[in-house]
Amino acid sequence: MSTAVFKPSKSQLADQSDGASNYLNAGFSAKSWLLTVDHKRIAILYLISITLFFFLGGLFAVLIRLELLTPQGDLMQAETYNKMFTMHGIVMIFFFLIPSIPAVLGNFLIPLMIGAKDLAFPRINLLSWYIYSVGGLFTFAAIVFGGVDTGWTFYTPYSSTYSNSNVILVAVGVFITGFSSILTGLNFIVTIHKMRAPGMTWFRLPLFVWAHYATSIIQVLGTPVVTAAIMLIGLERLFGFGIFDPKLGGDPLLFQHLFWFYSHPAVYIMILPGMGVISEVITCFAKKKVFGYSFIAFSSIAIAVLGFLVWGHHMFTSGQSVYTSLVFSILTFLVAVPSAIKVFNWTATLYKGAVSYDAPMLYALGFIGLFTIGGLTGIFLGTLAVDVHVHDTYFVVAHFHYIMVGGAIMAYMAGLHFWWPKITGRLYPEGWARFSALVIFIGFHLTFFPQFIVGYLGMPRRYHVYPEEFQILNVLSTAGATILGVGYLIPLIYFTWSLKSGPKASANPWGAKGLEWEKASSPPSQYNFEKTPVVTEEAYDYEPTIWLK
Amino acid sequence: MNKGFQLFPEQASTLAAQVDYLYFFLIAVSLFFSVLIFFLIYVFAVRYRRKSEQEVPEQIPGLLKLEILWSVIPFLLCMVVFVWGATLYFDTYSPPKDALEYYVVGKQWMWHIQHPTGQREINELHVPTGQPIKLTMATEDVIHSFYIPAFRVKRDVVPGRYTSMWFEATKPGEYHLFCAEYCGTKHSQMRGRVVVMEPADYQNWLSGGVANEPLEVIGEKKFRQLACHTCHVDKPDARGPSLVGVFGEPVRLQNGQTVTVDETYIRESILNPNAKIAAGYRPVMPTFKGQIDEVGLLQITAYIKSLTKE
Ligand SMILES: [Cu+2]
Ligand SMILES: [Cu+2]
Numbered sequence: 001m002s003t004a005v006f007k008p009s010k011s012q013l014a015d016q017s018d019g020a021s022n023y024l025n026a027g028f029s030a031k032s033w034l035l036t037v038d039h040k041r042i043a044i045l046y047l048i049s050i051t052l053f054f055f056l057g058g059l060f061a062v063l064i065r066l067e068l069l070t071p072q073g074d075l076m077q078a079e080t081y082n083k084m085f086t087m088h089g090i091v092m093i094f095f096f097l098i099p100s101i102p103a104v105l106g107n108f109l110i111p112l113m114i115g116a117k118d119l120a121f122p123r124i125n126l127l128s129w130y131i132y133s134v135g136g137l138f139t140f141a142a143i144v145f146g147g148v149d150t151g152w153t154f155y156t157p158y159s160s161t162y163s164n165s166n167v168i169l170v171a172v173g174v175f176i177t178g179f180s181s182i183l184t185g186l187n188f189i190v191t192i193h194k195m196r197a198p199g200m201t202w203f204r205l206p207l208f209v210w211a212h213y214a215t216s217i218i219q220v221l222g223t224p225v226v227t228a229a230i231m232l233i234g235l236e237r238l239f240g241f242g243i244f245d246p247k248l249g250g251d252p253l254l255f256q257h258l259f260w261f262y263s264h265p266a267v268y269i270m271i272l273p274g275m276g277v278i279s280e281v282i283t284c285f286a287k288k289k290v291f292g293y294s295f296i297a298f299s300s301i302a303i304a305v306l307g308f309l310v311w312g313h314h315m316f317t318s319g320q321s322v323y324t325s326l327v328f329s330i331l332t333f334l335v336a337v338p339s340a341i342k343v344f345n346w347t348a349t350l351y352k353g354a355v356s357y358d359a360p361m362l363y364a365l366g367f368i369g370l371f372t373i374g375g376l377t378g379i380f381l382g383t384l385a386v387d388v389h390v391h392d393t394y395f396v397v398a399h400f401h402y403i404m405v406g407g408a409i410m411a412y413m414a415g416l417h418f419w420w421p422k423i424t425g426r427l428y429p430e431g432w433a434r435f436s437a438l439v440i441f442i443g444f445h446l447t448f449f450p451q452f453i454v455g456y457l458g459m460p461r462r463y464h465v466y467p468e469e470f471q472i473l474n475v476l477s478t479a480g481a482t483i484l485g486v487g488y489l490i491p492l493i494y495f496t497w498s499l500k501s502g503p504k505a506s507a508n509p510w511g512a513k514g515l516e517w518e519k520a521s522s523p524p525s526q527y528n529f530e531k532t533p534v535v536t537e538e539a540y541d542y543e544p545t546i547w548l549k
Numbered sequence: 550m551n552k553g554f555q556l557f558p559e560q561a562s563t564l565a566a567q568v569d570y571l572y573f574f575l576i577a578v579s580l581f582f583s584v585l586i587f588f589l590i591y592v593f594a595v596r597y598r599r600k601s602e603q604e605v606p607e608q609i610p611g612l613l614k615l616e617i618l619w620s621v622i623p624f625l626l627c628m629v630v631f632v633w634g635a636t637l638y639f640d641t642y643s644p645p646k647d648a649l650e651y652y653v654v655g656k657q658w659m660w661h662i663q664h665p666t667g668q669r670e671i672n673e674l675h676v677p678t679g680q681p682i683k684l685t686m687a688t689e690d691v692i693h694s695f696y697i698p699a700f701r702v703k704r705d706v707v708p709g710r711y712t713s714m715w716f717e718a719t720k721p722g723e724y725h726l727f728c729a730e731y732c733g734t735k736h737s738q739m740r741g742r743v744v745v746m747e748p749a750d751y752q753n754w755l756s757g758g759v760a761n762e763p764l765e766v767i768g769e770k771k772f773r774q775l776a777c778h779t780c781h782v783d784k785p786d787a788r789g790p791s792l793v794g795v796f797g798e799p800v801r802l803q804n805g806q807t808v809t810v811d812e813t814y815i816r817e818s819i820l821n822p823n824a825k826i827a828a829g830y831r832p833v834m835p836t837f838k839g840q841i842d843e844v845g846l847l848q849i850t851a852y853i854k855s856l857t858k859e
Contacts, residue, residue, distance in 0.1 A: 078734050151731045157708060158691040158733060162657075246709025252692060253707065286597070287604070292611035317694065317729075318705045319712040322642055326635055333627035337620060344619040345611075347586055350593035354604040357594075365590060372586050376579040383575065383630050384638030385568050389701040392694060392729040456572070457558045458698025460729040463737035467725065472554050511602075542605055 022425065022523045037122035038526065043108035043423075045129050046099060049136065051492075053095040058485065060088035065447075065481040068474045073465045081464040082149040083165065089152030094174050095136055097408055098266065101273035102219075103132070103184055105415045106212045108423060110188060112516035112524060113206050115197025115533040120190040128183040135177030142169035151462060153263070156244035156255040160236040167237060171230045178227040181269075185219030188212055197515070199535035203297075206514055206539045207290060210297040211276025214304040218265045218272075222308070226262030229255060253318060260311035268307045271371075271403060272300055274411025275342055278364050281414050282346050283540040284512040285361035286353030290540050292345040299338035306335040316387045325384060332382035339375050343368060358510070359433030363414035366441045370406025374399060377452065395455025398448045406444055413440070413491065420495065421505030422516060425523040428498040432490060440487035446480025513540050561720040561745060562700035564641060569701075571633055578626060641702060644715035648683035651676075652764070652847040655686065655693035655706040658735035660726065661844060665851075666755055667763040672741025674726060676718050677751035683715040685812055687843040694730035697743050705730055711812045718745040768852025771845055775837060789834060790827050794858040801828040815850050 023040045026032070033041060064084050067075045076084070107125065111118050119125050142148055148170045150159040159167055192213050196205075233255070235241045242248030244255045275296075283290045290296060312320060312328030346368055355361070377399040381387050390396060421427050450473040459470045466474070508517040516524070519533045560566050597606070651674075654661040662670045676682050686695060686706040695714065696703040699722075704714040728739035746754060772778060780789035790800075796815075799807045803826040808814055817824055819841065822834035841849070 073737075078737065082731075082734060082736070149734070153731075155692060155731070158731070162691050162733060252709065287599070287606055289608045289610055291609060292616050295611070295616050316638070317703050319707050319710065322639060325638065329635060329638075330631050333631050334624075336627060337624050340623040341616070341620055343586060345616075347589050347593070348609075348615070350590065350597065352606050352609065353593065353597045354599040354606045355594055355597050356599040365594070368590065369583075369587060372583050373579075376582060379579070379627065379630065380572070380575050383571065383634035385634045385636075385641060385701075386572055386575065387634075388638065388641055388703050389568055389698070391703060392696075392731075453556055457555060458696070458725060458727065460696065460727050460737075462731040465737045469553055469555060542608060 020521065021525060022521065023526045024425065024523050026526045035126070037118070037126050039107050039111055039119050039122065039125055040423075040524065040528075042125050042129055043104050046103040046107060046132070049129075049133060050096050050099055050104065053091050053136065054488075055492075057088055057091035057096055058488065060084050060091065061481065062485060064088060065478040067464065068466070069478050071466050071468045071471050071474075078464045079149065082151075082462070083147035085462055086148050086151050087143055090139065090148070090170060090174065092404075093152055093266070093270075094177055095132075095139065097270040097404060098181060099132060099184075100270075100408065100412050101277060101415060102188070102212060102215055102269075103128075105277065105412075105419060106188065106208075106215075106273060107184070109419065109516055110191060110209060110212060111195070112422075112520055112528055113209055113514060114192065114195060114200050115515050115519070115529065115535065116191065116195035117527045117529070119187045120195055121187050124183050125187055128180040128187070131183070132177050132180035135173045135175070135180065138173030138176060139170055140173075142166040142173060145169065153259060154230065154233060154255075155259075156233065156236070156252050157246070157250075160233045160243075160255075161245045161247070168234055171234050175227055175230050175234075178223045178230075181219045182223045185216035185223075188216040189220065192216075197533050197535055201535075203294065204535055204538050205297075206276075207279035207293070207296050207300075208273075208276035211272045211279070211300050214300040215269050215272045217304050218269050218307065222262040222265040222269075225258055226266075229258035229262070232258075253315070253320065256315055256318060257311065260314045261308070264311040264314065265304070265307045267400070267403065268303055270408045271411075272303060274367065274408045274415075275300065277411045277415035277418070278346060278367050280512075280514070281360045281364040281418050282349050283542075284418070284510050285358060285364070286350050286355050287511075287542045288349050288353040288540070289538070289542060290345065291348035291351070292341075293539065295341055296345050299341045302338040303335060306331065306338070310335055313382055313387070316384055317391050329382055329384050333379070336375065336379055336382065339371075343372055343375070357434075358417075359428075359430060359437055360414045360418035360510075362434055362437040363410050363417060366437060367407060367410040367414060370402050370410060370441075370444065374402030374406055377402065389458075390455055392460055393455040394451040394459050394461055397461050398451035398455055401448045401451075406448070410440070413437070416491075416495075418510070419516075420498070421509045422520075422522050422524070424499055424502075425505055426498045426502035427505050427509065428491075428502055429494050432494045436487050436490040436494075439483060439490065443480050443483030443485075443487050447477050447484050448480070450474070450476040450480075513542060559699045559720070559722070559724070561718055561722060561724055562697075562702070563717045563719055564637075565699065565701045565719075567637055571630075571637060574633070575630065578630075642704075642714060644683040644713065645681045648681040648715050650683050650685060652844075652851070653684050653686040653695060653706070654843045654847065655688040655695070655728070655732075655739075656843075657690050657733055658728070658739040660693075660695070660728075660739070660741055663764055663844070663847065664755070665764060667767070668755060672726070672739075674741070674743045675751065675754055676743065676745055677748040678718050678721060678745055679748060681715055681717045683713060685711055685713045685847070687711055687847065689843050691732045692730050693728045693732050693739065696727040696729040697724060698727070699724035699743075703729055711816065718743075721745050721747055721750075764848055764851040765855035766852075768848035768850070768855075771841070771849050772852055775840065777849075780834065788830075790830055792853050793856045796854045796856075802826060803828050803830075812850050815853055816846055819846065819849070 148165045150163050232243045236243050242250040244250040244252050310332045313332045316325050454470050454473040505522045507521050515533050652663045660672050662674050688706040688708050694705045700716045702716050704712050724743045726741040726743050781792050783791040783793045795810045799809050801807050820838045823832050826832050
């Protein structure tokens, strides 16, 4: 380990982790895992499943980038290519990004952070994982039986009438997972309302918890709409109900409204928890109280609420009325402001801090950089006349990968490194972790920055073959993707290695504030705390007295 | 087309430069903010690097004035961009009165284009410079999107309705025409070229092409073929209303409402005649759903448009 790792004291807490009973050694049978109601074990189940889906989705991405190395379609048929990008999107969004931070880190940490023994409904929590897995199996079956080619957006009437791939199977998969997401959201909301430890007032909550609260609201209110929309596609496909296909008397734009009513807020389901992670990591590695606590907290809520009112910005060229577009455009600009507030506050938190650069912090700083670019290019897309040109081009692809990969995944990696010692009781190799952060950062830019350029040049997305003049930029992008892929494999290796061979972690290796660090061992005991903690201070209260024992 | 490596698209319409100005403005604003943020992070990171493990800095909970400042400035900038973008958008989708009208039908996986003078093209669009051109677009199957990057214009073509867009080309040359909305297996091959010509060359091209009948003439033939004329004659006692001079005018409906006759209304009248009944007539018009395709509908529409009162 490098010297930057903080070892506050040889307190009792640290000793507890040796030999003492904890949630990991509470049982070793398969049953003790598969029927567990411990939020921490369920988080691990999610961690394993989403990791599988992440690498599956990543494999599709690699194949897409390989095909695009040349302008002709030489690696695969158009049909196969279309299935690749569709399944890449579906797997990454519904089976990796949406559950990632909430279901793994949120599940593990929310009870610990608020001083509770578990979530409010531990059995429902387990049920969520099973629902997620069943949905995943359906989707996986659809892939094995030939895949689906509608794009993750399922636009009608292509998906409801014209496509002859496994739309129904995938629709059922996505439909089912939706319920898992709703239940997790519900569980978090009730937990945060009802299970806070004495003294843990709303304004003492870590910002991670605020972010998850906002996320849960979206999950509970938004998911049913997309679930319904997908069910309607099924009804139209199977029974010919005329809902979306005009030949049957339906309206194709209705689907787009329903779909984006959920899927725009879904972007915030993916990014808000990441913002929560960043607030935790930045404060810890700057040893500072967060700058503007209430502004960050309320900006999460503002994003969740306003996020529901901007779905029409995906439809500026769809033929919706010009006035409708005006309203959606102005609301889109409004939702940009709270994101800007967060970025400024994080930056200001570093001011006069005591900043160290351990891997979680490198990922967090990477997040700020990439999210800033992603957010600013979102402004381009909210601008009506510019969107007309770049809509459905690689500009959009680049933009949302800056938010999803540059933002959400960077934050997930920051969080995973930050809490790894807490979750597993082991330290990961710091040098390798910093190296991989750097590799990911470089690979990411090389992959996605050229896509802004090729997008403004006019290359449409979802193109299997493309005009020759776009080749150089596509080659750069593919080269970057290779580096990025390596960047993700390195952590997979050293995390796995650290499980057995990593040095044992103390209760609070970073010297961080927060109940999960100060009051629970690493890994935490089965019921989290010896006795219910009592909270007497605000979040991130890095007072000198704590360190000068 | 096939111009080799580029970093910036050509500007070939009146709109292109205007969109690009806005784009450059956005880039400038973005550069300013990202450089500001990256610079601050860098400076703080270096300057306040943790010196010893025991170091605990002075705690600063926040500053209201700063919060207000960095909420209001982005907000105001956003409003400027909003108004700018919205005005341009309005222009993009409001064709001038003197625009020449072309008809486009999208179909898995090709573009069918008809000139007002009757020429038809597949995946090619010849247009003169200096002349506003309006495209009225329909699709036979799924959603497509008509996209000409060099003109900075794009519009989805949606089943069950007409959409339209317009442009005025400024620079002779050949440009890409793409389908931008994913539409199935050969989506990426649903593309072609736009050939922009000086007006004189365009006239030559028109006369050099296969002699085609103008759109409304073909439309009139279809009108007779489908026996529309048996009911729609310009006589007081006809079974159907006269269609002469109705285009662009208001019609009173049986339920008391008034609608303006446009492409969409005509389309609906033919495919789903009982949706809106003209006042004073009985709902005897049969549906022509299945007997006529999008191309035919556009031809008949052109014919009805051409029927003006002398
Ligand atoms: Cu959106
Ligand atoms: Cu297409």
